[in-house]
Amino acid sequence: MSKVDLHIHSKYSDDGEFSVTEILDRCKGLEMKLVSITDHNSVKAVADALECNAGLRVISGVELDCTYKGMNFHLLGYSFDHTRREFSEIEQDIFTQEMGAAEEKIHLFRKATGIPVSIVEVVTAAKGGIITGELIGEIVLAKENASEFEVLKPYLPGGVKSDMPNVRLYWDYFSPGKPAYVPIRYISLPDGIKLIHKANGFSVLAHPGQNLSNHYNVLNKIIAEGIDGIEVFSSYHSPEEKTYFLNVAKQNGLLITCGSDFHGKNKPNIQIGCHGSTLDDRELIENIIERQGSGAL
Structure with a gap:
């Protein structure tokens, strides 16, 4: 199990189970070294994490639903100024x-x-x-x-x-193309990247193996939009996918991140720190710390 997990959901996500305090207590018990709570289209967890002072390294996070080239993607934002009104406007609009x-x-x-x-x-x-x-x-x-x-x-x-x-x-x-799907208007991925950058943060494409649906040619276009990193190590990625995305990230000088996508009861087989990273935790932490902006916790 890795001691780094940059993709965790709290009850502020529409499908999360635990409070921020409960999550950070759990992380502390697991002796995690670096974590981020990345709720769906919500930055409310950032303020809670600041108040908790849990005694472990936490960076601000969010997971924005985005669209690009007719496909749905999840964009992770880290170490940004969570007080910008655009984030609360996005949350209210989607709600x-x-x-x-x-x-x-x-x-x-x-x-x-x-x-x-x-x-x-x-x-x-x-x-x-x-x-x-x-x-x-x-x-x-x-x-x-x-x-x-x-x-x-x-x-x-x-x-x-x-x-x-x-x-x-x-x-x-309920997902796109399924019988009970009802479309929701999300921001475009380029606009999401721009917003995170404007807030002095860095952007990472979440679990690309799950969202690209074998349209890997789109990945090069996403990289050209200015994304900062790829969530290479994800609980959804096969060993082959991890190797592929690791090579893509290295070839393009992108940040390499890892995340379990822990939710609690809705994804009971996914646990904090379990994303299959093959890199040393120290290397992951050093790279993240180096990229942190002024919005860091």
């Missing part, structure tokens, strides 16, 4: 869109699966937060009669998708 799309998501899911789930029970479970595909999955999989629905059996205990049932159901029904 508004997601809440507006919630009823349509539920309608499309019912239509595709025949599973009865109401907007009332989903809104109640959301407790004022974003209504996500993972949440809808959690609700229907917890129903007493879930096993009666053939479409849910792969996600139930013992099923082929039971390792991460909520998120796998999301991928199968």
Whole structure:
């Protein structure tokens, strides 16, 4: 297990489980040396981390949903000034869109699966937060009669998708191109890079093996947009992908980072520090510290 993890989600992510304090306490117990909480389109964790003073090295982080060349990507930002209003505006805009799309998501899911789930029970479970595909999955999989629905059996205990049932159901029904997908307008990847740079931070392409979908030719175009690094070591990457992205990063002089994408219950098989890095932690830390901007924690 690595002592560096730059891709962790707190409850400020719509699919995260733990508070910032709980995460930092866990990191401290694991004797982590460098971490970053990178919530989806939210920088609220940065202020919490500042207040925690957990006794370990933490750098500010965020994971922005972006679009580029007709594809969806996740852009990680690090060591930036989290007080810039653009970040809170992005969070509010996406929240508004997601809440507006919630009823349509539920309608499309019912239509595709025949599973009865109401907007009332989903809104109640959301407790004022974003209504996500993972949440809808959690609700229907917890129903007493879930096993009666053939479409849910792969996600139930013992099923082929039971390792991460909520998120796998999301991928199968609510992600782009799937039956219950409702499009959300995200910022463009170039604009995301510019925003992070304007905030004195550095930008990293998250788990490219998961988002490129074998369109590796797009990676060179992303690099040309001015991205600073690649999340080479990810819990989603195969050994071959790690080697490929490591070589790309080295050839282009890009920062090499690592992240587990820890969420908690929605991705129970992903743990902090477990991303398969083959580099020495000291090398990873030195490279990150060297690239830190004035927005660093």
